[in-house]
Amino acid sequence: MSNITNQSLSEILKSIKSKKISSLELTQAYIKNIENAKKLNSFVTTTFDQALENAKKFDNKPNNEQLLSGVPLAVKDLFCTENVKTTAGSNILNNFIPSYESTVTKNLWKNGAFLLGKLNCDEFAMGSSNETSFFGNVINPVGDHLVPGGSSGGSSSALAADLTPATIGTDTGGSIRQPASFTGTVGLKPTYGLCSRWGIVAFASSLDQAGPMTKTVNDCSIMLEAMSGFDEKDSTSINKKKETYSKNLKDNIKGLKIGIPKEYRVDNMPKEIDELWEKGKKILKDLGAQLIDISLPHTKYALPTYYIVAPAEASSNLARYDGVRYGYRSQKGKDLIEMYENTRSEGFGDEVKRRILIGTYVLSSGYYDAYYLKAQKVRQLIKKDFDDSFTKVDAILTPSTPSSAFKIGEKTNDPVSMYLNDIFTVPVNLAGLPALSLPAGLDKKGYPLGLQLIGKALDEQKILNIGYAFEKNCGYKNEIKKWWS
Amino acid sequence: MSKEKFDYFINGEKGKYEVVIGLEVHAQVLSNSKLFSGSSTKFGADPNKQVSLIDSAFPGMLPVINEECVKQAVRTGLGLNAKINNYSVFDRKNYFYADLPQGYQISQYKNPIVGEGKVLLDMPYGSKEIGIERLHLEQDAGKSIHDMDPSSTYVDLNRSGIALMEIVSKPDLRSPDEVNVYIKKLRSIMRYLGTCDGNMQEGSLRADVNVSVRLAGDKKFGTRCEIKNVNSIKFMQMAIEYEANRQVELLEEGKQIDQETRLFDTKKNETRSMRSKEDAHDYRYFPDPDLLPLKLEQKLIEDLKKSLPELPDNKKERFIQEYGLNSYEANVLVSEKEISDYYEEVAKLSDKKLAATWMMGDLFAMLNNKGLNISNSPISAKNFAELVQSIKSGEISGRIAKEVFEIMVESGDNPKKIIESKGMKQQSDPKKLEKMINEILSKNKDKVDQYKAGKEKLFGFFVGQVMKLSGGKANPQLTNEILKKLLKG
CATH class of the missing domain: 1.10.10.410 (Arc Repressor Mutant, subunit A)
Incomplete structure (x- = not known):
């Protein structure tokens, strides 16, 4: 079973449930992989002892009725984990050990999984390349000079490098879908409110949503089923009956209407992206779906709107990191104000500071109406664009990103070009919709490219079904060579 | 009753100045748990013993509205004859302070839960209506303790997150006396409703006081100063008195009044500048994305309305009609719910008018002397009624009644027994x-x-x-x- 870690989560689950492999053997295999992959820097914290204990416990008393029976999982370090350091990729939380478990991770453990470690991410999930982490940048297994995307870059890197059978990330403006696209993996941002935000270090509350990152669409449906659900501790959580996404997964998409929004054909988009999109359309058409041209006229305002709303909320959400009750506290300063200033200057990195500044500015009196209020209005228009379109189509197909993975350091000094990487993913967050990024092909350098399927609110099952059918007919193959070990 | 004339003015060379006062009262909501967390709200616990992860703003913690606090705010709004808003929004008020763990206070800014209402004051010069601008729900902050250590400040978060109602009056008050009556009336209404215990010593009721002055007859308001966080009626009155005179002096000298926030120094009996308008915080209010807008069903409001107890104004009318009291007596006897309950129990068993006279006379004097209130009176309502009846029937004289009363206070005994055993019965043969x-x-x-x-x-x-x-x-x-x-x- 030397290559068990190459397999998908659902295959691994079959092996566990049929006792072809024990949870302990599986866990040991991942630990070995992780130890050989330190170069990728995808882990901030490992919990091997705890994982081995849990694996043994499972093997002694296996419960095979669960969705994630006996499976070790590494998760993004934005999820608070009880008694395990949770950093959010920031110096300001580098000593923070929560006494509580986030609802989403608790749901995973309730379904039989256990923690393998905490995955690197952009600081407070602010970034598109995992270069803003206090714990250093993460490397994309696709190539030693490439970023894994962000902010869930540790998650995409670890998943693509077989360091975890599946993982979870958070997506505020594309933080699951863009890294999935850069690493040839599947990433889903669920409908806002489907997964509880309780216990997830907040970036922008009205946009943040946790979601699965997996090797296959089937895996994605299993993970989503395990992690989602109503939580009375989150006031924005949606109270609805739990769905069995994996059981209901179907590959018949005949007659479904797929919208193709003209506004997603942006200027200077690489030809390869366009070709990928064409390829996607053809696959869906061949499967019996109907392609329909649609218009989402306010798409061009999505990125500026996002970069007002998200920093505004972040500037307030991050005010609690003041050194008073937990986390990093500067020893310098003679009074409260200086303590704040030094703690936050030393504790936060540049990108976080940039966004706190932007957010503070757009909420300031005299600017509020021109920026924040206007952005909220535009956000409604963007949402309405989608609502209108979904009266005509079942799902929308777009590229996930305007390019493949870029080089480490390539965009570090050009925040706007970095922000532009989220151009196709951000509108979905503003509208609170579910969207799935699927590996769809390679560019001529051999780097993965993804396509995005956007669904109606709470219509995860449909985009998973389309993705499932697409996956079977796309013929995408991951060509990652394990150069790091 | 003869009506006196309103005469609170400050005389200056330039004329008679009128004092204009508006209050922002912060009333702690009576509820078992905090506004957005399950922590207890009980007063007097050891520091930081009633603090949840939400109150101390740990990463990833989210607020969930406490429905009871919402109902209490609606009840209070109804008690203030105010408009209840079916749609209201919680906003974040952003500022840094050591006892504000989130770095923002969750409050209501543009869309409060309660809109305009009114409160009636009984003044010696007649009845006066004070407008209520709004009532909104917000979180209390914690407490910074600066005097425990020479070099550090300690923080107690027990209060952090407790629900407050901020009740904003219109600038309708014109004297320290009116402020006194207004606060007592508000407190009385909230105590009747059971929405705030009104305990000022424990900080359950405090106010920011806005004061301005203008020459009597002027239509335009003067520039106002806000005196922050005054926690007793006496201090409010002293602060207003000082502040109004300070402002008049400035105007008399031809100087301008700066709009600013001031603090009242209770030891020196003066207000001091805290920060000017220019230094005012920019709170960067915006809707809290962790909370959905609060939507109230009309039915909930109607149900709460139906379940409201009788409030002081209605009870006063009823006391006048039902018990034949005059307006003054009725006013005193409804001022606190416990007093009115006591009176009604006595009145049921004895002469209504005589009961009122004796309650407002000897009983109140005794309670006052002993520093007691009606709910821990040594004389039960039933015994008090018997005493009143003994006087009414001529069994004892008023003079003897006073003796019996004294013995009742000391022994808690029944008056019949006292009269009997001491042979105090009146000789009427x-x-x-x-x-x-x-x-x-x-x-x-x-x-x-x-x-x-x-x-x-x-x-x-x-x-x-x-x-x-x-x-x-x-x-x-x-x-x-x-x-x-x-x-x-």
Whole structure:
């Protein structure tokens, strides 16, 4: 079973449930992989002892009725984990050990999984390349000079490098879908409110949503089923009956209407992206779906709107990191104000500071109406664009990103070009919709490219079904060579 | 009742100044748990013993609205005859302070839960209506303790996250007296409703006081100063008095008043500048994305309305109608719910009017002297009613009643038992009285002669003798009648 870690989560689950492999053997295999992959820097914290204990416990008393029976999982370090350091990729939380478990991770453990470690991410999930982490940048297994995307870059890197059978990330403006696209993996941002935000270090509350990152669409449906659900501790959580996404997964998409929004054909988009999109359309058409041209006229305002709303909320959400009750506290300063200033200057990195500044500015009196209020209005228009379109189509197909993975350091000094990487993913967050990024092909350098399927609110099952059918007919193959070990 | 004239003005060279006051009252909501967390709200716990992960703003913690606090705010709004808003929004008020763990206070800014309402004040110069601008829900902050250590500040978060109602009045108040009556009226309404205990010592009720002055007759308001966080009615009155005079002095000197926030120094009895308008915080209010807008079903509002208790204004009217009290008596007896409950219990069992007189006289004086309030009165309502009935029926005189009352206070005994055992019953048997009076008259023949000769003030002497002989128990009315009759003869 030397290559068990190459397999998908659902295959691994079959092996566990049929006792072809024990949870302990599986866990040991991942630990070995992780130890050989330190170069990728995808882990901030490992919990091997705890994982081995849990694996043994499972093997002694296996419960095979669960969705994630006996499976070790590494998760993004934005999820608070009880008694395990949770950093959010920031110096300001580098000593923070929560006494509580986030609802989403608790749901995973309730379904039989256990923690393998905490995955690197952009600081407070602010970034598109995992270069803003206090714990250093993460490397994309696709190539030693490439970023894994962000902010869930540790998650995409670890998943693509077989360091975890599946993982979870958070997506505020594309933080699951863009890294999935850069690493040839599947990433889903669920409908806002489907997964509880309780216990997830907040970036922008009205946009943040946790979601699965997996090797296959089937895996994605299993993970989503395990992690989602109503939580009375989150006031924005949606109270609805739990769905069995994996059981209901179907590959018949005949007659479904797929919208193709003209506004997603942006200027200077690489030809390869366009070709990928064409390829996607053809696959869906061949499967019996109907392609329909649609218009989402306010798409061009999505990125500026996002970069007002998200920093505004972040500037307030991050005010609690003041050194008073937990986390990093500067020893310098003679009074409260200086303590704040030094703690936050030393504790936060540049990108976080940039966004706190932007957010503070757009909420300031005299600017509020021109920026924040206007952005909220535009956000409604963007949402309405989608609502209108979904009266005509079942799902929308777009590229996930305007390019493949870029080089480490390539965009570090050009925040706007970095922000532009989220151009196709951000509108979905503003509208609170579910969207799935699927590996769809390679560019001529051999780097993965993804396509995005956007669904109606709470219509995860449909985009998973389309993705499932697409996956079977796309013929995408991951060509990652394990150069790091 | 004669109506006095309103006369709170400050005289200056330039004329008579009117003082304009508006209050922002912060009333702690009576609820078992905090506004957005399950922590207890009980007063007096050891520092940081009633703090949840939400109150201390740990990463990833989210607020969930406490429905009881919402209902309490609606009840209060209804009690203030105010408009209840079916749609309201929680906003974040952003600022840094060590006892504000989130770095923002969750409050309501543009869309409060309660809109305009009104409160009626009974002033000596008549009834006055004070407008309510709004009522909104917000979180309390924690407490910074600066005097425990020379170099550090300590923080107690027990209060952090407790629900407050901020009740904003219109600038309708015109004197410290009106402020006194307004605060007491608000407190009384909230106590009737059970929405705030109004305990000012424990900080359950405090106010920011806005003061401005203008020449009487001016239509335009003067520049106002806000005096922050005053926690007793007396201090509010002192602060207003000081601040209004300070402002008048400035205007008299031809100077301008700066709009600013001031603090009242209770030791020096003066207000001091805290920060000017220019230094005012920019709170960067925006809707809290962790909370959905609060939507109230009309049915919930109607149900709460139906379940409201009788409030002071209505009760006062009823007391006047039902018990034949005058406006002043009714006002005093409804001022606190417990007092009105006590009175009604007494009135049911005894003479309504006499009960009011005795309650407002001897009972209140005694409670006041002993520093007690009606709910821990040593005399039960039932016993008090019996005492009133004993007076009414002529069983004891008013003078004896005072003695019985004293004994009741000390022993808590039933008045019948006291009268019985001490033989304090009034002598009302005309035959026995006549015999006694005849005895006195025959002993004092000279005085009888003098009386008959026209020295009528000797009548008092004879009454005194009767009382002396009867040990004070002779029925005074009857004594008078018989004396008059016998002296004539």
